[in-house]
Amino acid sequence: MIFANLFFIYLFLPLNLIFYFVTKNKTFRNIVLVVFSLFFYAWGEPVMIWVLLGSVLLDYALALLVERCHGTWGAKAALIASVVANLGVLGIFKYSGFLVENLNAVLHTAIPVPQIALPIGISFYTFQMLSYMVDVYRGEVAAQKNPIKFLMYVSMYHQLVAGPIVRYSDIAEEIDNRRITATEVSRGISRFIVGLAKKVIIANAAGVFVGQYLNGDLSNLSVAGAWFGILMYTLQIYFDFSGYSDMAIGLGRLFGFHYLENFNYPYIATSVTDFWRRWHMSLSSFFRDYVYIPLGGNRRHQFFNIFVVWFLTGLWHGASWNFILWGLYFGVLLVIEKLVMLKLLQKIPKFFSWLYLMFIVVIGWALFYFTDISRLGQFIGLLFGVGANGLFDTALGITLSSNFVWIIIAMVSALPVVPWVRKFLYDRLYEDSPVYTAISSVQVVANVVMLGICTMLLVGQSFNPFLYYRF
Template structure:
């Protein structure tokens, strides 16, 4: 079920919240678990079986790992669990190269849990419901964030709910919903036109505007769903780590990946890169580990060659930055390094958005004026004029300027600043919600 749907907002969520808050404390996890299963089953009941099987297998395998002292036996149980979860991913992607995000999320959380149990950093969870809540918690099932078991273990037993948390969670949800419904959906209109055309029918400027729009679209999509997930979890008393930290302010590719889908980067670092040996065994081994990790990151977004190429693209720049480029970038002015990062990101989108490697190459050639219908055409000029305000709104929303200004106002001691803060804190979420609902009705 999509968070940005009437069914979720006006049916599932209120009914679930009533049950969750009316339920006694001891039963809240059970309500959340059952609610998550209903949420997951809403769209596709067949995948529910896989989710349930994953929870049961993880539960049993982890208990076995807890009992066994011998490391190699624990390793066999661990690998059995990993293989099982990967097979769920493989089964889910039979019909298309994109695996449903929900399947990826719960499989990654399962692997996180099994890894921690195997390493002995956590005790196997004896309460099946708590494990079920961790693996299947519905707020994360749209597009994450992926939460490590260590970060959730304590919260599964003890979490604090208060009015302030509920209020801020609700506002966070509304902001996320607005990012998705208003910004992502509006800005992708132009991208839809560009992506429907053959690359050779595009002008260079159209391609740049198109890919910039696509970049904003996926940012507002991913960060919007993360905000919604964080907000919903907050309402229920959970505290999830931030998944985005203004990635368009990044001054290097490395910096970008420390700000974009942070939970994903952390997961791949903790459960792929470091177990492979990280940077401990010399430079060549480090690069090999990076290569494998980036190929897997590409596969996370889609099992197709152009996604692997997308991973390779980032691997290439990460290697350059770790070799010499990083030091060079440190000496350059911030706006230059920011432009460099944007260029790398925008070109990377030609791999991400394409249907094949050859189409990616066509897009890149158009971006650099080597193919297409020239540098500028009517479509580019028209889009630039008609999209300019939307792009400006998107840029302002993607940068920390508004947040910083609000912070300054909040901290100001003057009466006016305080008054503006008070009024806007009440009015802004309400207006944003009305506007979001209007856009949802329009798109319905």
């Protein structure tokens, strides 16, 4: 099941809210969240729910053991067991086929390649449970004694299958004590609808162009066509993933949870360093706190640590060499920035720093998109005129002219225009002023309009997945 789905919006979510708010009993509400979350996860692939439940049960028990044996070898052994088990399960489901394929290629063997379906969200909930186990081991959080509450923490459908990666410490207090106000519910609804609009109105439309320009015979592309295709993917992946994060954060607020932000307008960044402080922040902070800093961080072997983190970041995204190349690509660029580029970027006008960053990011998305290395090489060549079918083509001109308004809206939506305008107005208005009230009313109307447009666009759509579900 996905959020951008009429069944979810008009049946599943309303039923969940009705059952949740029918009583104020905390235990009942927790059980309702667990039941609906497991149903959400099992929808479409019920067998894989046993992988999730098995991992939850194991880490629940091991966390209690870590806390009971704190400061002894028993605690360390329990932590190691959790890390090995979680990464082992992730490795079997996600990387076993990739490993066998490469062994066959190197050793010229014919070992059968495992064909194992990947449980949705396994990369996210594995990291979520690892962060919990490490935090319990460090004494930063207390182990959750109630198995229902721990299952609720891991399985909440708002963030289960595609993040953000929610650390136990961020919502530990809200697991036991949640305050739900009308204001928070209103904000949650608005945030969900904004995310839905990002996904349905922008990401899905951009995805159509991506399919047209990047999935066919690349030799037919002009240079401009190649750039248009990858720019559309640049928009698609941002609005798809940030839209999902917005919906997850909005849903969390409806039930009293405040998840941390996962995106902060990354396409206004002026360096690679700045970009990765704004993009998929929950993943970046995970690798920083649980890999980079324990390896030595900035204190020792900094560049080695960066390469380890970015190798793992690439590998986390998928069992394919293009993802590893993508991760190392950014690792190299981050090292170069730390050595020389950051000082230069601070001296030149921000517009040129932004152009540098966007060029780097767009090339990076090409590495990310093409899992076939030969097609990747061909496409990179096309971007610079090698093997391209001319500089420009008539069909692209028609596409640009007929979709000009949508393209402008999509590009502007990637900028923090709304926060800028809201801050400008609210800093100059009193809450009881007529203009302030009018602005709030406009937001309600905008939500209704966006929801109506999304509903119309979703009618009849049968294939509407989030890109990050495959990770």
